[in-house]
Amino acid sequence: MRRLVILLLVAMLVVPVSVNAGTIGGKDNPGGVPGQWYVGDTPSNVDPNKPVLVFVHGINSSSKTWWENNNMYQTALNNGYETAFIDVHPDKNMWDNGAIINSRIRDISNHFNQKKIVIVAHSKGGIDAQNALVHYGAHPYVSNLITLSTPHYGSQLADLAYSGWAGWLASILGSKNDATYSLQTGYMNSYRPQIDNHTNRNRNKIYTLAGTSWGGFGSALYWGGLYLSSYGSNDGAVTVNNSRLTYSTQVRVSNWNHTTVREGGTFQYFRPYLTTSQTAGFSLAEAAATVEPMEQEPINISALHRGGQFQKEVKQTFTVEENVQKIDLDWLSDKQTKDIKVISPSGKVYTTFVHSIDQEIFKGGHHHSFQITSPEKGQWTVKAKKDKAAYLMTVGFHTDLNEEVVLEDATFELKNKGQKVKNMNVDVKINKDGKAKADFGMKVPNKGKVDVDFKEEGVYTITLDVKGTTKNGNSFERTIVKSFYVDKNGNRY
Template sequence: MIKKICYTVFALFLLLPSWGYAGSFGGDDPSGVPGQWYVGTTPSYVAPSKHPILFVHGLNSSSNTWWNDNNMYDTAYQNNYETAFIDLYPTKNMWDNGALLAQKIRDIYNYYGEKVVVVAHSKGGIDTQSALVHYGAYPYVARVITLSTPHYGSQLADLAYSSWAGWLTGILGSKNDATYSLQTGYMSYFRSETDQHTNVNRNPIYTFGGTKWGSFGSSLYWGGLYLSAYGSNDGAVTVNSSRLPYGTELRVGGWNHFTIKEGSSTFNLFKDYLNEATDTSAFNAQSVVERKGAESAASYIRGGEYSGKKQEKVLVEQGAKSATFDWISNSPSSQLILKDPGQQASSTIKVKKDESEYFNGAYHHTVTVQDPAPGEWTLEASSSSEEKYLLHVTYESAMNDALSIHVAQDEISLKAKDSKMKFQPDMTIEYYKDGKLKKSKVKTKNGSLKLPKLGEGVYNVTIDVEGSKDKNTFQRTFIKTIYVDAAGKVYGQ
């Protein structure tokens, strides 16, 4: 049974569940209206030591994520916990959702007459921290458990707003206030505003991270492939981003971004933290789980639009163990041919639809080549209609660790580990303010990597690199985002 709470009107939606289960919402599924919250079936006995659980969903989601194809609600019920579920705006930022959530947390606290424990998935953890820290809801919450929350943003959001991907994500509808706010530069600003706030340590935070992103064709595979350059990830969020320096990491495990929120995956691992007697000494001592790991130079990216035919040339260096060519477009019927440097057609290209948060609705035309011949490869595309595309090439190569990128104030630097390496960078900037594109494809002169002074906002920076070492030529692409506040202070990772 579930109860809908709205303007103090109480309405029963379902009959009591059979066999002691919390039940399926089925055709009476009430989720999806921002600001409404729902009370699950009350178990026959609830120990006084057990806090009610408030479940908070993530990006492009709703409260039904906790019971549709997910046994988290049933698992909580079977363990005799009271539950509540809330719908936030699926595509708004942490400020809008934080303000809304703070108001509803107070209402839920008044309904139960006690503090709740928040269990939040993905961006829901950021919305929750915003509600507690910036909108004053901390007195009504005992603690917070985050399941693969991108506390430091997602490089997939950076990619979605980049100069190469903008053609495609614009038509897919991937750009919104939520994805804009999840760019790593903006999240660096949010972390600065939040982590120095007087309210930040009022609620213990416990974190989970995932390391699985599936095999080829799974919905999280392509996100995981791109994020692999940034370390272990669950197909949407890196392990590094799932951590907070003042939080306590409960577990990093073999879950993907979807399975980490399933009851059978993680409930038994955090249920001891749902009770009043939970020992928070680990929180008080400040967990010292370190966020570490540098970005590797594993990607080459191009994108745009065309009608009829299009060719993209891709350089593969000597010694590369593999190269994965992923042509992402808005069309499932594009005809693609990959040719090696000898102009021989390569393996069959497979087509799969994307169901992830950032490129949902796009089609991946993908092939992986083992031990690719060095030289210039050609990807030929043809389409009977106008097509937007993004080409992402992922290399498995020793060259991936040859270059590193650093952000220092208003300048980005690229460093080669070997002095024999020569390279030339080309920087392109997409400048956004308040989520709106203000200037596109801003170029710097003479290979400079110094940010132009465009004002407050997000600078989405793409750096295309061509280089060589011992006559072995290579190409790579770096994408970074930087936020500049009204005072000119620079935030980046």
């Protein structure tokens, strides 16, 4: 009997056993239980022509994100919409969460007497929701899908978590989970055809919104925006380019960050698409014919990364070349650290930084952010003290030199445009599924192609540490991170 009870308890922990609706603010304390769903308050006048709005949260979050310190739920209620909220796993991939959403959508539809549903999803929740509609077949219950800054083509921050420099920290923070793994751009490049070429892909219309603000200096999203700036406009977590699909309708791109894009201020923009009508289906051939590959912009060199673990004290150095207008230095650690010094080539010491806590891919990590204008050229030093800690140092350079060296996405060719850079050497580190796979160097006078001829299935992360000389004879250094996926047949994505 004791063994049976234990097995039942384990099963209850693994499988969401409750499919009943809770109530916001009710005794069930909604929010945070994967597989549970909740119904909002009933509007004073229920309009049968309005769909039910079902909200789905993103990575490292819960359904509470829609009503705690957020007026999105209240805005929907004030506008006369019935609402429901689904909790999915904050650390699982789209296949696991898609199955949950598929089941709960059917429960919610029954609860509201088969009234049509519009899903409003934030961040990775949009990927999970589309998986439920297309792969698991929940599309008949839903008219439209609204995605708020969803990384439909992955997030380069997920790539960073599996790179050589960030690996120690990501492991300690628990960032290396199924959710982050599935958000790597290489994995998403292999995932997209599975959904985009599916016969159910056009059963529901998709409307996207995206942001271009990082929040204020020193915020966790500012650091994310700084890193992602090498890949284009972004909201501190997701690039605008990755937030849209070739067959979706882009509703608006505005100065939202990854937090404010899910708040009530965006409601007015997607409200016209809260309809009960549903797009007619297409055949598989018709659906596939409408999909065009997403063109990715070349990656430029705007940041430098260093990281690892230390006990008691650690020292890192980095080089600043001429004509740099400003540097943003972020020391991301698993522990808050008070004793951090940034020392210029002439010996000037900077100790003032802004502290914030990450809420996205590196959730729980402590950001210590410095901003230094008109930095001296030469070698800088960073010293940090703590009993034991892991860290990732990121230095963002504000300078025209960033545009001089680019990595072509399709060919993995590193190109020197030759206007300001004389020459450069590149140390190449390749990780497979977060573990070291290859390490080699290459000289790049004008261009050089990175050898990525791997056949073993998995996600590979390339870290390129670039060191070179400008035309004026000064040293510079940067880091580029890129991922790709190899399937079981040896095909690369």
